[in-house]
Amino acid sequence: MKFTPVLLLIHVLFSLMFSSAYAEHVIKFDTPPAALEKWYKPGNKRQVWLHTMFRLRREMQAINEYAKENNKPAMKKWIKRLDKDYNKIADMVPEWEKDIKPRLLPELEMFVKKGDTLRVAKTLKMIKRTCNDCHESYQPVVTAIYRSPSYDDLKVKSLKGSPHSFKDNMNELSQSVNQILIALDDGHKSTALQARLNLKKQLHNLGDSCSNCHKKDAYPKERILGKATLKKLDSLETSIGKWRVKESKQLMGKLAVTVCARCHNTHRIISDLRNTFLPPK
Ligand code: HEC
Ligand code: HEC
Ligand code: HEC
Missing domain, CATH: 1.20.120 (Four Helix Bundle (Hemerythrin (Met), subunit A))
Structure with a gap:
């Protein structure tokens, strides 16, 4: 027991030393030819x-x-x-x-x-x-x-039906998600219902872009935008319709994890990394 304060001191010293060392640690990579x-x-x-x-x-x-x-x-x-x-x-x-x-x-x-x-x-x-x-x-x-694909040249159908960039589609998706959550918070049922309909359409349009890279492989789309997701989107309509706020928010949480986060974990992380490393044009 009597060693404890000494160990603690060593621990504090070490964390101080290393945290300052980490703060100065700069990672450098060269641009490849x-x-x-x-x-x-x-x-x-x-x-x-x-x-x-x-x-x-x-x-x-x-x-x-x-x-x-x-x-x-x-x-x-x-x-x-x-x-x-x-x-x-x-x-x-x-x-x-x-x-x-x-x-x-x-x-x-x-x-x-x-x-x-x-x-x-x-x-x-x-x-x-x-x-x-x-x-x-x-x-x-x-x-x-x-070794990572680019999303820059992909086109996705917007809510209005005209083609827009993948990034614009992402920002539209994010807006619909938050519109639903805000409306649920503030008691605006018809806004929540309309935003849910928009989200469903946006995801459907996004689904058309999967085959650009996954070609005829139907599994990746099924995994993220398949039956399970459609079912959650339908339950969400019912749940908002009956104004069950807590249940609706829970469904939104599930959609964010199984649709947005699941796809981001394989696609967005790598895409962000690629864009960071890409030499300026
Ligand atoms: C294909 C799978 C995929 C799905 C599904 C997906 N995303 Fe994305 N998301 C990406 C990729 C890839 C990027 C990076 C795009 C880029 O940098 O060009 C991205 C970027 C974003 C961005 C940043 C956009 C910007 O301006 O930089 C937001 C916000 C976003 N997604 C929100 C969402 C939300 C909300 C959902 C779920 C409703 C979702 N995404 C579902 C793949 C996906
Ligand atoms: C002048 C640069 C250079 C030299 C020399 C070089 N490599 Fe590489 N090597 C690379 C680059 C760049 C990559 C990354 C390629 C990628 O991820 O697509 C790589 C990746 C690899 C990988 C792939 C790792 C993985 O599983 O993704 C192996 C294995 C490898 N090198 C083996 C060797 C061996 C063995 C030698 C020496 C006999 C060697 N390399 C010499 C540049 C070099
Ligand atoms: C710009 C190219 C690109 C687009 C567009 C794209 N993906 Fe992917 N995706 C990849 C790459 C690359 C991988 C990793 C290698 C692989 O599994 O093919 C991957 C992996 C996956 C995986 C994990 C691996 C698997 O087969 O289970 C899923 C799930 C997935 N994508 C779903 C989707 C969905 C859903 C869409 C459309 C909304 C989509 N992807 C659009 C390039 C893309």
């Missing part, structure tokens, strides 16, 4: 850059594993592949030529031939360091920019 765009959809038919990376990881793993068994023919086979893919980095993005060390590959092969396991391990580590250095500066940004 524009050349990268060609190696991702829609600039390319495939995610070429990413698949080159997957191969590099497999090749490094194979060499590391065969190094433990000193299996020279197998190492030779995989070093040849690694050499090819590693050099593709600079072929694809010339700006990154200075960040790789292709001379390490023939060196690696030479050490394997000589059976110098110590230097083989050391060289593999040096190659791995070039992977890590680049990843630290660029990987999260590249993932956010090139």
Whole structure:
């Protein structure tokens, strides 16, 4: 027991030290070269850059594993592949030529031939360091920019029937949601009923946009805007009609979680991240 005040003091000291350290912690990422765009959809038919990376990881793993068994023919086979893919980095993005060390590959092969396991391990580590250095500066940004879809060019039908942007549709949705909640609070039944009808229409129109990305897969739309959601929207009409305020607010809460938040968790978080990282036009 008598240690408790000491522990407490240490705890306070540590939290003070670290909270000030965190306050000054700045995360920095570099903007990736524009050349990268060609190696991702829609600039390319495939995610070429990413698949080159997957191969590099497999090749490094194979060499590391065969190094433990000193299996020279197998190492030779995989070093040849690694050499090819590693050099593709600079072929694809010339700006990154200075960040790789292709001379390490023939060196690696030479050490394997000589059976110098110590230097083989050391060289593999040096190659791995070039992977890590680049990843630290660029990987999260590249993932956010090139592997997440854009909503900018999508059009959704507005309440009036004319096409408007995805963002405008979102702001309309938000307005209807709050209009219902305000009207419920202030006793305006007909306003609440009209806003519910608007919300239903807006969600229906939004539903037409899912196939832009999900194509013929009906499951994603069913999960968020399917039967369960329609049922909640119908219950909401009944519940507002009978002026059951508490029940109506609860239904609104459920809709916000199962429709808005559920979709935002997969789409909006990534979209916001992408827009933050996107270099200014
Ligand atoms: C497709 C699934 C999806 C559903 C369902 C959805 N949202 Fe969104 N929402 C998004 C995406 C994606 C963005 C980011 C759009 C962008 O930045 O272009 C967004 C952005 C927003 C924004 C910010 C708009 C702005 O001006 O930046 C609001 C507000 C919003 N949504 C409200 C709602 C409400 C309220 C609901 C439920 C009634 C809802 N959303 C349902 C995907 C969805
Ligand atoms: C000059 C930059 C650069 C170098 C060098 C580099 N990479 Fe990458 N790597 C990237 C970028 C950028 C990404 C992010 C790609 C994405 O998310 O689409 C990435 C992603 C990856 C991924 C994908 C991780 C995942 O699961 O999403 C793997 C695996 C990978 N790299 C392996 C390697 C290996 C192994 C090496 C070294 C032999 C290497 N990379 C060297 C830039 C580099
Ligand atoms: C701009 C492209 C885009 C649009 C538009 C879009 N999504 Fe998605 N959605 C994605 C991507 C990318 C993923 C993650 C990868 C995947 O599952 O396909 C995803 C994942 C999902 C998931 C989780 C994965 C799953 O299959 O269960 C659901 C649910 C979903 N979307 C529903 C919707 C609904 C509903 C709409 C229309 C209101 C919609 N999406 C519109 C791109 C989009």
